[in-house]
Amino acid sequence: MGIFDFLKKKKDHESKAIQEKQSSPEANLESGLEKTKESIFGKLGKAIIGKTNVDSSFLDELEEILITSDVGVETTIKIIDRFEARVKRDKYLKADELNTFLKEEITAILDENKSPHFIDFSLAGAAKPYVILVVGVNGVGKTTTIGKLAYNFAQHGKKVVLGAADTFRAAAVDQLEIWSQRTGAIFISKGMNTDPAAVAYEATVAGVDQEADVIIIDTAGRLHNKVNLMNELGKIKRVIQKKIPEAPQEVVLVLDASTGQNAFEQAKQFTAATEVNTLALTKLDGTAKGGVVIGISDQFKIPVKYIGVGERKEDLQLFDAAQYVSTLFNA
Amino acid sequence: MFDSLSKRLEGAFKTLKGQGRISEINVAETVKEIRRALLDADVNYKIAKTFTDKVKEEALGQNVLTSVSPGQLFTKIVNDELTQLLGGETEGLKLSGNPSVILIAGLQGSGKTTFSGKLANHFKSKGQKPLLAACDVYRPAAINQLQVLGEQIGVDVYAEIENKNPVEIAKKAIAEAKRLGNPIVIVDTAGRLSIDQAMMDEIAAVKTAIQPNEILLVVDAMTGQDAVTTAENFNNVLDITGVVLSKLDGDTRGGAALSIKSVVQRPIKFVSHGEKMEALDVFHPDRMASRILGMGDIVSLVEKAQDNFDEVEAARLRKKMAKNKFDLDDFLNQLQQIKKMGNIKDLMGMIPGVGNKIKDLDVDNESFKGIEAIIQSMTMQERTNPELLNGNRKSRVAKGSGSSVQDVNKLLKQFQDMRKMMKAMNKMNMGKMMGGNK
Ligand SMILES: Nc1nc2c(ncn2[C@@H]2O[C@H](COP(=O)(O)OP(=O)(O)OP(=O)(O)O)[C@@H](O)[C@H]2O)c(=O)[nH]1
Ligand SMILES: Nc1nc2c(ncn2[C@@H]2O[C@H](COP(=O)(O)OP(=O)(O)OP(=O)(O)O)[C@@H](O)[C@H]2O)c(=O)[nH]1
Ligand SMILES: [Mg+2]
Ligand SMILES: [Mg+2]
Numbered sequence: 039m040g041i042f043d044f045l046k047k048k049k050d051h052e053s054k055a056i057q058e059k060q061s062s063p064e065a066n067l068e069s070g071l072e073k074t075k076e077s078i079f080g081k082l083g084k085a086i087i088g089k090t091n092v093d094s095s096f097l098d099e100l101e102e103i104l105i106t107s108d109v110g111v112e113t114t115i116k117i118i119d120r121f122e123a124r125v126k127r128d129k130y131l132k133a134d135e136l137n138t139f140l141k142e143e144i145t146a147i148l149d150e151n152k153s154p155h156f157i158d159f160s161l162a163g164a165a166k167p168y169v170i171l172v173v174g175v176n177g178v179g180k181t182t183t184i185g186k187l188a189y190n191f192a193q194h195g196k197k198v199v200l201g202a203a204d205t206f207r208a209a210a211v212d213q214l215e216i217w218s219q220r221t222g223a224i225f226i227s228k229g230m231n232t233d234p235a236a237v238a239y240e241a242t243v244a245g246v247d248q249e250a251d252v253i254i255i256d257t258a259g260r261l262h263n264k265v266n267l268m269n270e271l272g273k274i275k276r277v278i279q280k281k282i283p284e285a286p287q288e289v290v291l292v293l294d295a296s297t298g299q300n301a302f303e304q305a306k307q308f309t310a311a312t313e314v315n316t317l318a319l320t321k322l323d324g325t326a327k328g329g330v331v332i333g334i335s336d337q338f339k340i341p342v343k344y345i346g347v348g349e350r351k352e353d354l355q356l357f358d359a360a361q362y363v364s365t366l367f368n369a
Numbered sequence: 370m371f372d373s374l375s376k377r378l379e380g381a382f383k384t385l386k387g388q389g390r391i392s393e394i395n396v397a398e399t400v401k402e403i404r405r406a407l408l409d410a411d412v413n414y415k416i417a418k419t420f421t422d423k424v425k426e427e428a429l430g431q432n433v434l435t436s437v438s439p440g441q442l443f444t445k446i447v448n449d450e451l452t453q454l455l456g457g458e459t460e461g462l463k464l465s466g467n468p469s470v471i472l473i474a475g476l477q478g479s480g481k482t483t484f485s486g487k488l489a490n491h492f493k494s495k496g497q498k499p500l501l502a503a504c505d506v507y508r509p510a511a512i513n514q515l516q517v518l519g520e521q522i523g524v525d526v527y528a529e530i531e532n533k534n535p536v537e538i539a540k541k542a543i544a545e546a547k548r549l550g551n552p553i554v555i556v557d558t559a560g561r562l563s564i565d566q567a568m569m570d571e572i573a574a575v576k577t578a579i580q581p582n583e584i585l586l587v588v589d590a591m592t593g594q595d596a597v598t599t600a601e602n603f604n605n606v607l608d609i610t611g612v613v614l615s616k617l618d619g620d621t622r623g624g625a626a627l628s629i630k631s632v633v634q635r636p637i638k639f640v641s642h643g644e645k646m647e648a649l650d651v652f653h654p655d656r657m658a659s660r661i662l663g664m665g666d667i668v669s670l671v672e673k674a675q676d677n678f679d680e681v682e683a684a685r686l687r688k689k690m691a692k693n694k695f696d697l698d699d700f701l702n703q704l705q706q707i708k709k710m711g712n713i714k715d716l717m718g719m720i721p722g723v724g725n726k727i728k729d730l731d732v733d734n735e736s737f738k739g740i741e742a743i744i745q746s747m748t749m750q751e752r753t754n755p756e757l758l759n760g761n762r763k764s765r766v767a768k769g770s771g772s773s774v775q776d777v778n779k780l781l782k783q784f785q786d787m788r789k790m791m792k793a794m795n796k797m798n799m800g801k802m803m804g805g806n807k
Contacts, residue, residue, distance in 0.1 A: 298593025
């Protein structure tokens with residue numbers, strides 16, 4: 039109304055190597071997702087048994103399973119639509135076929151974004167040094183994921199540089215330093231409360247000078263609605279590019295599997311700030327399913343590449359969509 | 370993707386408009402929208418279902434006030450119900466021991482260590498001298514982290530670098546507090562999954578050993594559907610006394626708060642809203658409710674309107690608008706009505722669809738002062754008949770109100786635009802749109 043215009047116009051003039059957790063079970067994707075599977079498969083099994091067509095009570099069950107896995111309403115609707123279309127097209131005979139259709143449809147959504155030039159820990163065909171910038175909100179597991187990445191690259195005989203560009207959170211530098219000791223990576227830091235971009239630059243220079251295969255830059259956790267902090271990421275990226283114009287080859291957004299629909303907003307803002315091209319999903323050894331990545335991967339066309347299934351250096355795996363989906367639904 | 374509830378309801382309420390009473394039929398679509406909004410806000414699937422059923426019951430048959438649309442009334446019912454569920458007994462910390470002991474627990478990365486620091490800082494600022502106990506013996510640099518925070522806020526930290534037994538460290542920390550005379554001990558623990566039996570046994574053992582007065586579960590406000598499982602499992606093992614919601618400075622809707630509250634029936638005692646040691650607050654159920662519903666604050670708008678908006682006056686204005694007789698004096702009256710309701714920016718922010726647009730707009734009640742002064746400097750005749758205002762009169766008004774002739778012209782121009790719009794809206798049957806034409 040006029041009154042709002044008026045107001046608007048008015049405004050115009052105006053070290054210590056700490057032991058690793060011993061108690062955590064032999065964590066891997068299977069055992070990590072086992073708990074996931076039990077609850078979901080039990081329900082889905084019940085929903086399927088004795089049904090000869092996709093009736094509404096089955097769809098209700100499916101809806102509940104997907105929503106309680108944090109898939110989100112919109113993506114759940116999309117999955118159900120695809121599933122129904124598929125059933126209509128292919129007709130199904132048995133319950134386990136329904137199950138297969140469902141898995142295939144969800145896997146398809148995730149696989150649509152698979153990168154054609156997939157680079158694994160062997161770094162075959164990758165630039166040297168291969169630069170990975172790791173970003174995400176607070177406490178999702180960035181630093182731990184970096185430690186695990188360093189371990190995996192080292193296992194493949196790669197020389198790794200870690201850049202401690204989280205100079206803000208208490209003891210963040212110490213934490214990364216411990217990971218560098220655990221994995222034998224070269225550690226670059228300028229200490230706490232220094233300019234993160236300067237650290238990133240120094241790490242990049244060190245990586246080039248020392249002919250490292252991989253440079254991984256840790257950043258401070260930041261909530262995506264904090265504009266200044268998001269801009270800082272842009273700056274970090276630019277200084278890396280001053281030394282290596284094509285870098286960073288990988289910008290990894292780390293998502294915590296227990297995060298709900300807010301992960302969408304995270305993906306949106308971090309992508310806007312740094313052109314995220316890779317997702318890592320952590321803490322899949324817990325009870326949360328991380329289903330939100332299905333929608334994120336779909337909407338932003340970013341593949342999930344890594345999953346975290348524990349706190350030890352071995353607890354990182356390359357993401358496999360079919361396996362992820364199948365452990366979601368069935369043995 | 371995450372449209373706010375109010376925006377959604379604007380659509381859903383089309384079905385309700387023009388109907389004076391909320392009935393079974395017109396409510397179905399609305400209930401669906403509310404449920405979806407709750408799910409988008411990460412409220413647990415089952416809890417969202419139960420909640421909407423309850424709201425539906427509450428809403429059925431309610432009479433709709435004339436100054437409020439059925440939609441707005443419905444929103445208020447939802448909000449009231451939610452606020453009540455989130456709130457319940459508001460309790461502070463119960464600290465009676467000597468020293469009083471507070472055990473902090475939660476998943477990895479939820480914000481326990483940061484919260485421990487904040488809580489210590491909170492006690493310190495009240496003149497009590499807490500002791501922090503570093504019982505996370507696993508996470509790399511966890512002890513350092515707590516020590517750095519302790520140093521920052523000037524609170525002692527009890528740590529044993531070589532000791533890998535949290536139970537022992539916790540017990541010794543309490544002995545140390547007794548020795549030093551610290552009235553409160555805050556025990557920071559390692560993050561753990563609720564299904565990690567060994568780690569859950571460990572924290573249960575810590576609890577048994579130190580008999581804490583308070584056991585607080587720190588939960589990340591961004592948590593999704595899993596909040597229910599985690600809260601339930603931790604509560605089963607520890608019988609927690611309260612919940613802390615962390616990272617509320619983000620833009621998460623925070624539906625986990627409702628899920629947790631519904632499952633464990635323990636009060637949310639604090640919210641953490643930043644990385645700084647001062648970013649700690651008590652929990653406000655009403656704010657949390659609006660946040661979960663993502664609806665600006667239409668509820669308070671409805672309440673304020675109910676309190677302040679004079680039905681008779683509203684009817685009189687509507688009539689005048691309908692006849693296109695709305696004049697500057699009415700405009701002044703309306704401004705004053707609005708002002709009575711509170712801060713103008715807040716008010717405008719409460720209007721669905723407007724909220725976002727004025728976020729960065731620099732508006733306050735002062736902006737109205739100029740307008741008021743100008744109108745008040747006019748004679749009654751001029752107010753009813755702005756056309757009378759020639760050059761002479763305008764400069765008199767400008768002088769009287771301490772503004773310029775340009776300001777007067779601007780106001781008049783705005784007023785004319787407004788009238789034009791009203792005329793256009795009248796053609797579209799404005800009376801009905803404004804919620805009843807009594
Ligand atoms: N169970 C489990 N815990 C994990 C996993 N990844 C990380 N964590 C734990 O989560 C907590 C936070 O991890 P960090 O690596 O410090 O997270 P961050 O994102 O670097 O945190 P900030 O730098 O503070 O924003 C730590 O206790 C980690 O041990 C995982 O895959 N599974
Ligand atoms: N923005 C914001 N960040 C927070 C808040 N609370 C904690 N953090 C950040 O979240 C991350 C994890 O916090 P911690 O206190 O280390 O979490 P924790 O639960 O002790 O983690 P573990 O000991 O690894 O399980 C850090 O980067 C903190 O600075 C908050 O209220 N707002
Ligand atoms: Mg970190
Ligand atoms: Mg901690």
